[in-house]
Amino acid sequence: LAAAVAAGKVRVPTHVVSSICDDRGEEPTYAGVSMSELMEREYGVGDVIALLWFKRHLPKYATKFIEMCVMLCADHGPCVSGAHNTIVTSRAGKDVVSSLVAGLLTIGPRFGGAIDDAARLFKAACDADDSPADFVEGLKRRGVRVSGIGHRIKSKDNRDKRVALLQEYARKFFPSTRYLDYAVAVEAYTLQKAPNLVLNVDGAIAAIFLDLLAASGAFSPAEAEQIVNIGYLNALFVVARSIGLVGHALDQRRLQQPLYRHPWEDVLYTS
Amino acid sequence: LAAAVAAGKVRVPTHVVSSICDDRGEEPTYAGVSMSELMEREYGVGDVIALLWFKRHLPKYATKFIEMCVMLCADHGPCVSGAHNTIVTSRAGKDVVSSLVAGLLTIGPRFGGAIDDAARLFKAACDADDSPADFVEGLKRRGVRVSGIGHRIKSKDNRDKRVALLQEYARKFFPSTRYLDYAVAVEAYTLQKAPNLVLNVDGAIAAIFLDLLAASGAFSPAEAEQIVNIGYLNALFVVARSIGLVGHALDQRRLQQPLYRHPWEDVLYTS
Amino acid sequence: LAAAVAAGKVRVPTHVVSSICDDRGEEPTYAGVSMSELMEREYGVGDVIALLWFKRHLPKYATKFIEMCVMLCADHGPCVSGAHNTIVTSRAGKDVVSSLVAGLLTIGPRFGGAIDDAARLFKAACDADDSPADFVEGLKRRGVRVSGIGHRIKSKDNRDKRVALLQEYARKFFPSTRYLDYAVAVEAYTLQKAPNLVLNVDGAIAAIFLDLLAASGAFSPAEAEQIVNIGYLNALFVVARSIGLVGHALDQRRLQQPLYRHPWEDVLYTS
Amino acid sequence: LAAAVAAGKVRVPTHVVSSICDDRGEEPTYAGVSMSELMEREYGVGDVIALLWFKRHLPKYATKFIEMCVMLCADHGPCVSGAHNTIVTSRAGKDVVSSLVAGLLTIGPRFGGAIDDAARLFKAACDADDSPADFVEGLKRRGVRVSGIGHRIKSKDNRDKRVALLQEYARKFFPSTRYLDYAVAVEAYTLQKAPNLVLNVDGAIAAIFLDLLAASGAFSPAEAEQIVNIGYLNALFVVARSIGLVGHALDQRRLQQPLYRHPWEDVLYTS
Numbered sequence A, B, C, D: 001l002a003a004a005v006a007a008g009k010v011r012v013p014t015h016v017v018s019s020i021c022d023d024r025g026e027e028p029t030y031a032g033v034s035m036s037e038l039m040e041r042e043y044g045v046g047d048v049i050a051l052l053w054f055k056r057h058l059p060k061y062a063t064k065f066i067e068m069c070v071m072l073c074a075d076h077g078p079c080v081s082g083a084h085n086t087i088v089t090s091r092a093g094k095d096v097v098s099s100l101v102a103g104l105l106t107i108g109p110r111f112g113g114a115i116d117d118a119a120r121l122f123k124a125a126c127d128a129d130d131s132p133a134d135f136v137e138g139l140k141r142r143g144v145r146v147s148g149i150g151h152r153i154k155s156k157d158n159r160d161k162r163v164a165l166l167q168e169y170a171r172k173f174f175p176s177t178r179y180l181d182y183a184v185a186v187e188a189y190t191l192q193k194a195p196n197l198v199l200n201v202d203g204a205i206a207a208i209f210l211d212l213l214a215a216s217g218a219f220s221p222a223e224a225e226q227i228v229n230i231g232y233l234n235a236l237f238v239v240a241r242s243i244g245l246v247g248h249a250l251d252q253r254r255l256q257q258p259l260y261r262h263p264w265e266d267v268l269y270t271s
């Protein structure tokens, strides 16, 4: 900002600084790319996310991977916290935005929010060349769970199909899968401890995204570091799940469901 | 529900009814389509929206149109209500979800929310074979503005590029553009009244979506009616703009912007 | 605003206009009343609401009534939509603000939001001297329910205690209970139709607030009209219930409840 | 819970556990106190907060102090993040709940959220008998600011009136002001460093609340510890400011303000 002032780009410091989209010209641009260009080059939703979040073009295999994450995380049924809150709000007769928002607000440490933490852990360990055993045992000593590892229902012999699909894609199209390989090595180690300590969707997205940041040639190491620190990756889940939550809000309206009231018998009134 | 009970599908009535996604089997399914199938058939984000919201497959030209809407509405700069609220919240040090949500809550009658109303008006008028003149003058008599018509800045000689791109696409790929043609005829009439009464993005999306509902063969007239009445179309804007709002939240973090305080001098303290 | 510009109070039109609180001087003031004055005069929460929402002093019996509404509506157990959403969000490990907000978003037409509508209906009917029978039957012909009348569980012989307490208070301290009397006459009529068509809390607050607006001498008829039209009264419920929702968010943390997942068996997966 | 199951209070474990309000009987109760009792005993809003959050009766001086906090924090003008977001949302034509919520979501580390942190710091230091100098310099070495100390505008010779009012009240009515005295001693030390390092409102509320927890006789040391750890005190600010935010939402409606758009000239479009 100081530089911009010095360069005469601004006279008085402005109150707002922004960098992702410019709406002042003939056409809005996303990181400098006009709407017409978006259409001509046959860009997709993944490219738009790349332009608005990372402010750069990413190779096709990378934007396809982003779209894959959006598609695979778009919904996971009506029972999870997010969908449940959206359903309750929609049944209270509230608008789609309010219903969506009530669901989004549940996303966090326990629901949908382990991707950034997994990325931070895998990056630090893999960059430091820690062995999977040292990595897992080190966390254990500090009383920290390995984000990206573990599942309530899935296990060694009953893998999460979404993880398999993501892995397959990365191995086929990515120039390097160093972080993914590391995550799989961690999984091999944790599976010796318990059969449900599989690499979960959050972990798979985290590891493959690290490979995208490291090997696509589009990011400097400092930029990759910054993205992982700020936490861009859970945001993928947030945007993805918005699609499903809106779907649930509209579904309840279509089904004309009445006001939800939790049954008294299912509550323990305690002190 | 009663039928389901009768059919023995449920014994006691359940407290929640849901129809878009089933998470009970090996893989979650969206309207019956498994994750593996999504990948094998090279489905995109548009197909996922079709499956989760409309619970059916739509032809490629239709899902591409849905993606085009998402892409063109993903952001419109930092000055609009939604982005502004997200920026203020992010600068208050709040997480990405809270920041996104504060922006989403501004979407409504005056910001981003004219698509459903435009669809309702265009559908009723076009189905009733009202002439554009009768349609516009009829609304005027009732003191109602034509949703989907009018723009602050754009005008006859300075069209909104996004509207042009959407129209072009529909004329090239859609089997019928009856509703779009009607909307353009309405525009021709309103442009005689004032040069800024152009067909705007909301109006273009509304009209083309009506063509999708009517001519894709995927919806019965009753289903099309229901979708327009319930109001699915603004939800496209909501999901699209989520991408931009998340972008703004992350942008402010990256730029390490401090707490926003509106300047005293810009406020009229009145009574 | 134009007048203010003309009067030289502002030179260029400001972008924000505000009237409830001035934070520019030594002490902030609420509608002109300083913090010190608030304390010296032994004002209460009801007076602060009067100053910030209605921008005037109200007599003691009126601000006590406002506090009574806040107290009686502060919570209604963990099963209602609002508390349920807050509980689910808190159990997802989210902060108190996010948990509160997820609950607040359920307040609307079906939960907590009938006070303004009841006030509009009672005011119009009572001002027009409609008989209770004409009023009720007129609404019935238009297919509209009488807001403020009816209860799921309470009935003629099992009245809602909160309604009784509010009525008692108004009869003891209010200079006039014309609107309350009218609401009770309406109840007498509807109770002939069905035993559960009692005056409910929303209806009682609405009627007594109309008496406050009409008979306190603090509002002109035009001001009373405006308050009822804009809809200030549901906001009383919103602020009141914030107390209870925050209580539920904190309660779940204290009880260290895990992530909520709605049971599969309680969901009908339909199409 | 396990105990409750064992005691036969529940047969199958229920899915929800709740402790603040029971709505199953004739009248709802707050921590066992019925609505009628609330009225008969002339309880106020402060008592309701005590019952629903702390689940116990507190002495009059304590509940009056809670009400004082609510009153003094109810609003602080239209320029702060929270009010600004609410104003923008209300001007977008959205309902009171959405507008309130958009404002509440800005409350956090930089706006309104320093009370709990201040309480944690003051409690730990005072309980350990750290001298103010050791306390302040210790934090400095760790690069941590003293929460509850410092103000943008106020200073040694221009104190915040609200802090003075709170102090005066505590000294007059509280059985002990040990923590407040400690906070004031800290202030005396920091004021030697810079004139704006005064005890701010957040700090004053934090210190006095610690006195309430320690000396009212209503809390065991373990309970006081738990309340400070979980973070109940910012919630006081949240409930208080709800009153002001609702006031701003209604104010904008009354003033019929149009859609807010931030001025282009005030934005630095950067990269």
Ligand SMILES: CC(C)(COP(=O)(O)OP(=O)(O)OC[C@H]1O[C@@H](n2cnc3c(N)ncnc32)[C@H](O)[C@@H]1OP(=O)(O)O)[C@@H](O)C(=O)NCCC(=O)NCCS
Pocket (backbone or CB within 6 Å): A114, A144, A145, A146, A147, A148, A149, A150, A151, A152, A153, A194, A196, A197, A200, A201, A202, A203
């Ligand atoms: C997903 C998760 C909540 C499932 O947990 P769960 O099936 O309920 O497992 P439990 O909490 O019962 O744990 C069972 C044992 O495995 C251990 N364990 C579970 N997940 C672990 C992990 N990620 N790292 C290390 N140990 C783990 C537990 O400590 C426990 O060991 P113990 O019995 O010796 O105490 C859990 O694995 C987890 O927290 N993972 C990390 C966060 C994450 O990735 N979340 C995204 C989920 S999509």
Ligand SMILES: CC(C)(COP(=O)(O)OP(=O)(O)OC[C@H]1O[C@@H](n2cnc3c(N)ncnc32)[C@H](O)[C@@H]1OP(=O)(O)O)[C@@H](O)C(=O)NCCC(=O)NCCS
Pocket (backbone or CB within 6 Å): B114, B144, B145, B146, B147, B148, B149, B150, B151, B152, B153, B194, B196, B197, B200, B201, B202, B203
């Ligand atoms: C978009 C919009 C707000 C721009 O409005 P604006 O440039 O500020 O225009 P103004 O409100 O100053 O209106 C100027 C004149 O045009 C008329 N007008 C504007 N939009 C009109 C419409 N959609 N239908 C009929 N008349 C319209 C106004 O009534 C006014 O006439 P008057 O001077 O005789 O009173 C407005 O056109 C509108 O409300 N459109 C409908 C809603 C919509 O589609 N919104 C989506 C926007 S992307």
Ligand SMILES: CC(C)(COP(=O)(O)OP(=O)(O)OC[C@H]1O[C@@H](n2cnc3c(N)ncnc32)[C@H](O)[C@@H]1OP(=O)(O)O)[C@@H](O)C(=O)NCCC(=O)NCCS
Pocket (backbone or CB within 6 Å): C114, C144, C145, C146, C147, C148, C149, C150, C151, C152, C153, C194, C196, C197, C200, C201, C202, C203
């Ligand atoms: C509160 C309420 C939802 C309870 O309803 P309920 O016990 O579920 O009652 P039902 O919906 O089963 O209605 C039973 C019958 O009473 C009638 N009825 C219920 N409330 C009515 C009202 N407020 N006005 C007129 N008729 C009413 C219904 O139309 C129905 O008649 P029908 O059998 O001939 O169709 C309902 O009375 C209502 O909508 N009231 C108005 C809104 C209101 O005040 N809400 C605030 C609640 S605190």
Ligand SMILES: CC(C)(COP(=O)(O)OP(=O)(O)OC[C@H]1O[C@@H](n2cnc3c(N)ncnc32)[C@H](O)[C@@H]1OP(=O)(O)O)[C@@H](O)C(=O)NCCC(=O)NCCS
Pocket (backbone or CB within 6 Å): D114, D144, D145, D146, D147, D148, D149, D150, D151, D152, D153, D194, D196, D197, D200, D201, D202, D203
């Ligand atoms: C309220 C606050 C943001 C005001 O800050 P400000 O006037 O903008 O002060 P600055 O950030 O310019 O700081 C000026 C100097 O005072 C120091 N300082 C400010 N607040 C301090 C604190 N609470 N503890 C220790 N040092 C502090 C700064 O480190 C800085 O020192 P430096 O110049 O050597 O780096 C700040 O005092 C603060 O962060 N306080 C703690 C959080 C808090 O209580 N917030 C509630 C506010 S109601």
